[in-house]
Amino acid sequence: MRKLIAVFMAFAMFFAVTACSPAPTTGETGGDSNTVDVGIVLPTKDEPRWVQDETRFNEALANTDYSVEILFSQGSSAKEKENVDALIAKGIKVLIICPQDGGAAASAVEAARKEGIKVIAYDRLITGTDAVDYYVTFDSIAVGEAQAKYLVDQATGKDNPLYLYAGAASDNNAFLFFEGAWNVLQPKVADGTFVIKNSGEAVALQGNAKLTRDEMSKIIGQVTTNWDFNDAKNRAEANLTAAKAADKGDVFILAPNDGTARAIADAFAADTAVTSYKVTGQDAEKASVQYIIDGKQSMTVFKDVRTLVKDSIDMAVTLLGGKDPQTTGAYNNGKIDVKAKQTEVIVVKSENVKSALVDSGYYPASDFTNLK
Ligand code: GAL
Numbered sequence: 001m002r003k004l005i006a007v008f009m010a011f012a013m014f015f016a017v018t019a020c021s022p023a024p025t026t027g028e029t030g031g032d033s034n035t036v037d038v039g040i041v042l043p044t045k046d047e048p049r050w051v052q053d054e055t056r057f058n059e060a061l062a063n064t065d066y067s068v069e070i071l072f073s074q075g076s077s078a079k080e081k082e083n084v085d086a087l088i089a090k091g092i093k094v095l096i097i098c099p100q101d102g103g104a105a106a107s108a109v110e111a112a113r114k115e116g117i118k119v120i121a122y123d124r125l126i127t128g129t130d131a132v133d134y135y136v137t138f139d140s141i142a143v144g145e146a147q148a149k150y151l152v153d154q155a156t157g158k159d160n161p162l163y164l165y166a167g168a169a170s171d172n173n174a175f176l177f178f179e180g181a182w183n184v185l186q187p188k189v190a191d192g193t194f195v196i197k198n199s200g201e202a203v204a205l206q207g208n209a210k211l212t213r214d215e216m217s218k219i220i221g222q223v224t225t226n227w228d229f230n231d232a233k234n235r236a237e238a239n240l241t242a243a244k245a246a247d248k249g250d251v252f253i254l255a256p257n258d259g260t261a262r263a264i265a266d267a268f269a270a271d272t273a274v275t276s277y278k279v280t281g282q283d284a285e286k287a288s289v290q291y292i293i294d295g296k297q298s299m300t301v302f303k304d305v306r307t308l309v310k311d312s313i314d315m316a317v318t319l320l321g322g323k324d325p326q327t328t329g330a331y332n333n334g335k336i337d338v339k340a341k342q343t344e345v346i347v348v349k350s351e352n353v354k355s356a357l358v359d360s361g362y363y364p365a366s367d368f369t370n371l372k
Contacts, residue, residue, distance in 0.1 A: 038316050039087030040070040040122075041080060041097040047227060047259055048285040050098070053123075056309045077104035084108040088115050094316040098122040101170035102333075106131065118319045122312055125172045127333045133319075135331055135340040136311045138303045140173045144180025146347045147280035150299045151252045152188050154278045161247050162194035163239060164202055165264060166220040167256040168227045172333075175216055177256055177282070182211055185254070197247045198239040199223050225260040232260035236267035240274075248273040255279050258288035261297050269296065284348055284357060286367055292350050293370055302346040302356055311341050 040057060042050045054070055061068050069087060073080035080100050087095065088111060095112045097119065099105030106129035109119045113131035121135040151162070162185070167174030188194050189206045196202045201218040205211060211219075225232035232255070240248070251274055255261035261281035268277045281288050281300035291297035318325040330337040348356045354372065358365045365371055 035091040036067045036069045036087060037092060037320065038066070038068045038094045038096065039084070039090070039092040040068060041083045041087070041095070042070065042072050042122075043080075043098055043100045043124075044075045045072050046075065048287065049257070049259075049283045052283070052285070052305050053098070053309065056305045060306070060309050060313055073100045075100055077101050077108075080105060081108045081111075084112060088112055088117065092117055094118045094120065094319050096120045096122050096312050096316060097126070098124050099126050102127040102172045103170065118316075120312055120315055120319075121338065123173070123308060125331055125333050125338065127172055128335055129333070130336045132333060132336075132338050134315055134325060134327065135338045136308055136315060136343075137331070137340060138308065138343050138345050140176035141180040141183075143282055143301045143303075143345055144177040144182070145184050146180075146301050146345065147177070147254055147256075147282070147299070148181040148184035150280055150347065150349075151254065151278060152184060152193070154298070155188070155193050155252060158192045160194050161197045161243075161249065161251045162189070163198045163236075163251060163253045163264075163268075164196060164219070164223050165225050165232065165235065165253070165255050165260060166223050167225065167260075169217060169220050169224055171227065174220060174224070174227075174256065175213065178216055178220060179211070181254055182216075183209075194252060197243055197251075225256065225263075227257065227260065229259050229263045232263040233267055236264040240267060240271045245273040248275075250276045251278075253277055253279040255281055257282040258285040258297070258300055259283075261300075262288060262291055265291065265297055284362070286363065289348075289353060289357060289363065290368055292348065292353055293368055293372075295350070299347060299349045302348045302362075304343070304346070304360075304362065306362070307343045311343065315341070 042053055045051055071083040073083055077100050095117050102125055105126045109126055109131040112119055118133045121132050123137055125135055126132045166178050186209055199219055199222045201222045205215050255264045258281040261279050265279045268274045278298045281297050284300050284302040288297050288300050315325040327339040327341050329340050329342055331340050346356055357363050
């Protein structure tokens with residue numbers, strides 16, 4: 001109990017400290033003996049999104065006394081389980097985990113639950129288990145809706161070619177993003193504004209305003225990028241090879257996130273039968289912000305990772321203090337309703353790159369060229 005109080009005090013001090021010093025290195029522990037109080041497990045360093053999260057955790061955790069360790073699973077659920085086991089062995093009280101695969105992570109968090117550790121799912125929900133205590137997330141349906149709304153707002157006339165791409169089927173968010181996008185795109189396919197060009201499954205279901213999870217699985221199975229740059233590039237190239245010149249021209253592309261958007265955009269830009277393309281994105285990765293400035297990507301959905309990091313740390317602090325954190329809703333994970341704290345997202349286009357991402361202090365202007 002005394003240790004808990006000490007840890008709580010340390011967290012409280014952290015919030016009282018306003019000055020920032022250089023961020024601690026990942027994996028470094030704080031001043032509190034050999035044990036680790038809070039374990040953080042992130043999916044992979046190979047996607048810039050999760051490196052952003054690591055950076056923001058390190059910034060938020062600089063100058064603190066309590067001990068935190070951040071580990072990466074490098075795209076492997078087996079490595080993720082090893083990471084969680086290692087953190088359990090170090091005595092963590094709270095686990096903040098963004099799963100590589102939402103279903104496969106169940107056994108890792110069940111092992112944590114057995115030790116009395118509180119589990120916070122971070123950004124991606126862990127499914128099919130009751131061993132998740134809380135979920136901190138962005139509004140993922142709103143992400144897909146914002147992407148689709150952008151495409152709808154840009155389209156005039158009828159029969160505009162539409163190419164759909166999705167995230168990894170192992171990530172529950174991929175379904176939420178797609179569901180949001182479908183909510184907005186389906187009526188515009190039904191009224192003839194768009195014609196879907198790269199998914200027979202989506203065409204077969206285009207009369208349905210709402211899709212079941214199984215129906216979404218069928219479409220996502222056909223248009224997944226697996227959140228992978230190369231998969232996205234290969235799929236876009238294969239789609240373009242299969243498409244007739246008449247299916248190209250001025251095209252509209254739903255790309256699920258920034259890494260895949262850049263890969264898909266490059267493939268479409270290289271096709272001489274494509275006269276123009278509009279492509280969506282997500283995460284405000286630096287490389288995509290530059291693409292937006294350069295007119296090579298149309299938009300991104302900015303998820304202010306600082307807020308998610310703060311929410312999850314606040315939650316850990318509250319739990320370490322023996323209290324129940326405040327939540328704003330719940331997400332069903334197939335087994336239970338997981339109490340959740342949800343954050344809004346912001347649409348970024350060339351017009352508001354500076355105000356949303358630079359003036360807000362998220363990125364320094366010096367990270368970009370030709371920023372206006
Ligand atoms: C999602 C996450 C997105 C994006 C994607 C690819 O789960 O919410 O922001 O990063 O994974 O890693």
